[in-house]
Amino acid sequence: MSSFKSLLLLITISFLTFSCAQNKQKNEGTTKIQAIEKKPISTPDEAISELTSGNNRFVLNQLVKTNYQEQIESSKKKQTPHSVILSCMDSRVPPEIIFDQGIGNIFAIRIAGNIEDENVIGSMEYAVEHAGSKLIVVMGHSHCGAVSGALKNIESGHLTQLVNQIKPAIPQVRDQAEVTEITAKNNVKLTIQDILNQSEIIKELVDSGKIKIVGAFYDVETGKVLF
Numbered sequence: 001m002s003s004f005k006s007l008l009l010l011i012t013i014s015f016l017t018f019s020c021a022q023n024k025q026k027n028e029g030t031t032k033i034q035a036i037e038k039k040p041i042s043t044p045d046e047a048i049s050e051l052t053s054g055n056n057r058f059v060l061n062q063l064v065k066t067n068y069q070e071q072i073e074s075s076k077k078k079q080t081p082h083s084v085i086l087s088c089m090d091s092r093v094p095p096e097i098i099f100d101q102g103i104g105n106i107f108a109i110r111i112a113g114n115i116e117d118e119n120v121i122g123s124m125e126y127a128v129e130h131a132g133s134k135l136i137v138v139m140g141h142s143h144c145g146a147v148s149g150a151l152k153n154i155e156s157g158h159l160t161q162l163v164n165q166i167k168p169a170i171p172q173v174r175d176q177a178e179v180t181e182i183t184a185k186n187n188v189k190l191t192i193q194d195i196l197n198q199s200e201i202i203k204e205l206v207d208s209g210k211i212k213i214v215g216a217f218y219d220v221e222t223g224k225v226l227f
């Protein structure tokens with residue numbers, strides 16, 4: 001074979017191999033997009049239902065098989081999280097995991113004692129007014145260190161003012177076994193009231209039925225969330 005013919009053959013083989021590889025990639029891409037297609041969430045009740053079923057999957061240890069690389073790919077240009085969740089920084093309460101939500105589905109705002117301030121409320125307003133979230137969840141939890149700190153009148157640096165914000169949630173009768181849990185639940189209710197009192201944007205969206213704001217409580221002993 002002349003050297004010219006050999007070169008031509010080599011070019012042809014290279015081209016064919018390259019085309020096959022491209023088609024394979026294209027097909028794999030199509031399969032991936034179909035696999036991650038989900039039912040869109042367009043109402044507050046659908047968001048509550050998704051979080052409830054996600055938490056059930058978590059409790060039953062039947063999580064959806066999350067492919068993080070696919071979720072990065074599908075959310076890289078735009079995010080449309082259906083819910084914004086304010087929860088404690090407690091390492092045992094990660095919202096994305098306990099609601100089985102992966103990447104791109106919820107905004108998670110975390111701060112000790114799940115309390116609000118202007119920055120937290122600003123973040124929530126961004127979620128519901130600009131990013132299309134339908135639901136705000138304020139989630140307390142059992143065995144909360146910040147709540148215990150409020151009950152023990154902890155005084156330590158900036159922690160003092162943080163636990164002071166929780167103190168109005170302490171019930172009048174402190175001498176009871178469930179006082180920590182009662183305080184944590186009252187704290188969720190007071191936080192919701194504060195958010196509605198301070199944010200006209202959120203209040204109007206709630207009043208018009210476009211979004212909902214709900215309280216939730218996570219049990220660190222069972223993994224279960226009660227709305």
Ligand SMILES: [Zn+2]
Pocket residue numbers: 088089090112113114141143144145146147
């Ligand atoms: Zn906590």
